[in-house]
Amino acid sequence: MSIKIYNTLTKKKEALETLQPGKVSMYVCGPTVYAEAHVGHAMSALVFDIVRRYLEYRDYEVRHVTNYTDVDDKIIQRAAVEGVDPIQIAQRYIDEFDRHLKDLNILTASEYPRATEEINSIVEAVADLVEKGYAYPLNGDVYYRVNKFPGYGKLSGRKIEDMEAGFRIEVDERKEHPLDFALWKSAKPNEPSWPSPWGNGRPGWHIECSVMCQSHLGDQIDIHGGGNDLIFPHHENEIAQSEALHGKKFATYWMHNGMMQLSGAKMSKSVGNLVTVDNFLEKYEPGVLRMMILNSSYRSPLTFNEETIGHAEKALKRLRSALRPALPKDGWEKGDLQKKTDQVIKLFLKSMDDDFNSAGAMGHLFDFVKEINLARDKGADPEYLLAAQDVLKELTGVLGLELELPEAQAGDAGQYIDLLIEIREKLRENELWELSDIIRDKLEERDVILEDTSQGTTWRWK
RNA sequence: GGCGACGUAGCCAAGUGGUAAGGCAGAGGUCUGCAAAACCUUUAUCAUGGGUUCGAAUCCCAUCGUCGCCUCCA
Numbered sequence: 001m002s003i004k005i006y007n008t009l010t011k012k013k014e015a016l017e018t019l020q021p022g023k024v025s026m027y028v029c030g031p032t033v034y035a036e037a038h039v040g041h042a043m044s045a046l047v048f049d050i051v052r053r054y055l056e057y058r059d060y061e062v063r064h065v066t067n068y069t070d071v072d073d074k075i076i077q078r079a080a081v082e083g084v085d086p087i088q089i090a091q092r093y094i095d096e097f098d099r100h101l102k103d104l105n106i107l108t109a110s111e112y113p114r115a116t117e118e119i120n121s122i123v124e125a126v127a128d129l130v131e132k133g134y135a136y137p138l139n140g141d142v143y144y145r146v147n148k149f150p151g152y153g154k155l156s157g158r159k160i161e162d163m164e165a166g167f168r169i170e171v172d173e174r175k176e177h178p179l180d181f182a183l184w185k186s187a188k189p190n191e192p193s194w195p196s197p198w199g200n201g202r203p204g205w206h207i208e209c210s211v212m213c214q215s216h217l218g219d220q221i222d223i224h225g226g227g228n229d230l231i232f233p234h235h236e237n238e239i240a241q242s243e244a245l246h247g248k249k250f251a252t253y254w255m256h257n258g259m260m261q262l263s264g265a266k267m268s269k270s271v272g273n274l275v276t277v278d279n280f281l282e283k284y285e286p287g288v289l290r291m292m293i294l295n296s297s298y299r300s301p302l303t304f305n306e307e308t309i310g311h312a313e314k315a316l317k318r319l320r321s322a323l324r325p326a327l328p329k330d331g332w333e334k335g336d337l338q339k340k341t342d343q344v345i346k347l348f349l350k351s352m353d354d355d356f357n358s359a360g361a362m363g364h365l366f367d368f369v370k371e372i373n374l375a376r377d378k379g380a381d382p383e384y385l386l387a388a389q390d391v392l393k394e395l396t397g398v399l400g401l402e403l404e405l406p407e408a409q410a411g412d413a414g415q416y417i418d419l420l421i422e423i424r425e426k427l428r429e430n431e432l433w434e435l436s437d438i439i440r441d442k443l444e445e446r447d448v449i450l451e452d453t454s455q456g457t458t459w460r461w462k
Numbered sequence: 463g464g465c466g467a468c469g470u471a472g473c474c475a476a477g478u479g480g481u482a483a484g485g486c487a488g489a490g491g492u493c494u495g496c497a498a499a500a501c502c503u504u505u506a507u508c509a510u511g512g513g514u515u516c517g518a519a520u521c522c523c524a525u526c527g528u529c530g531c532c533u534c535c536a
Contacts, residue, residue: 307474
């Protein structure tokens with residue numbers, strides 16, 4: 001059985017065949033760091049975290065590189081407004097983004113290159129493109145000659161002629177072709193700039209990624225990822241640059257995540273319909289955002305609203321219901337949970353192998369939750385139950401979900417809660433309901449939920 | 463206007479030729495002192511109209527609608 005990946009380049013699901021057996025090189029476009037990150041940015045990071053975790057679970061050695069674009073018009077603008085150095089702006093939001101990645105339980109990438117640290121390689125690449133005839137200098141700028149690259153448009157499915165027809169923005173008359181894009185931009189006063197053969201300037205956005213990808217992963221990579229808003233022009237241009245430079249196919253698989261939707265449109269800074277990662281995490285635990293993504297297809301748009309968030313919270317709770325300890329009783333039972341356990345692993349793999357179909361995989365996990373709960377209700381042996389629960393934790397862990405709450409892992413409150421339960425038992429035996437309800441209510445205020453069953457009382461964290 | 467994706471129950475959503483997973487919400491029930499949780503039962507013919515096929519949510523065509531890209535963008 002092999003993993004299938006939907007490839008934007010071919011518009012088909014294809015079996016994963018890596019350049020080197022057992023190894024995957026993956027480059028994912030990171031954010032431009034000029035403002036607070038919103039949950040849409042987080043979505044992209046989460047999607048590719050899930051991809052990476054799953055590939056690793058399937059025994060691939062994954063080299064995962066994500067860049068930070070730390071020099072660009074908006075960063076410069078922001079710096080001007082605040083009256084600080086653009087580098088400071090970039091650093092501030094990079095630090096913040098790093099923190100979000102940790103908070104969201106996203107595995108650390110192999111490397112996080114930054115454009116400003118790769119200027120030399122970028123200048124070399126641009127010079128190389130000029131030399132090869134794929135680019136031309138123009139008054140201190142350098143432009144990519146789109147017509148020179150025969151495959152231009154192959155990723156986005158566009159034809160150069162079609163795009164000319166519908167061209168809406170004002171065209172820079174100096175350029176040879178309206179679609180020619182900047183590889184190098186000449187410096188304006190008070191802008192960060194670096195020396196180059198064409199004068200002081202800074203790199204264009206697209207060439208950064210081509211160069212960083214090349215310098216950290218090589219001329220050819222297995223997977224290139226990013227949001228589907230980057231397909232054109234960013235990724236199209238990356239292909240044009242990289243393939244012109246190296247004369248080989250750039251990335252084998254192009255993966256794109258769908259856009260986070262808020263109020264019926266793509267969440268974005270420019271529209272202003274956004275929820276920042278910090279805003280989100282003030283109100284919800286990190287697993288909720290991950291669950292929203294897991295419960296749908298990574299390629300589809302994801303609606304962000306109170307209702308869909310609520311669904312994800314409930315879903316998380318439901319998974320956790322299967323982790324409750326065995327009922328306190330004598331005379332344990334066995335069942336066919338072992339068989340179900342083997343089954344769920346197979347079904348989980350089958351779904352995830354199919355282009356990371358996490359929603360399908362979640363369906364199987366929920367089925368498994370029901371089986372575990374059923375076994376528990378029937379009075380399953382604690383060890384027996386634990387074995388199944390471990391599998392559930394393992395599989396959800398592959399998706400990056402942490403079912404066990406930190407308090408539950410750390411606290412030594414358990415012995416005191418047990419003590420309260422014991423006292424409450426006495427009260428209940430004497431039908432002192434009011435007093436026993438006070439204990440239950442007060443514990444719930446402290447996030448401890450008591451559950452009375454015919455076999456006795458158990459507790460769990462809320 | 464061009465390119466692409468999508469349209470499955472009240473909501474979210476899986477399923478790409480063989481007769482509709484799962485979650486939330488709703489209804490009824492079991493358990494409970496009450497509750498919560500869990501468990502059991504129950505809720506759709508797959509945007510619309512044609513076509514291909516023994517058979518289609520699944521393939522083809524058309525229509526309507528939503529979203530993305532064509533300008534910075536995860």
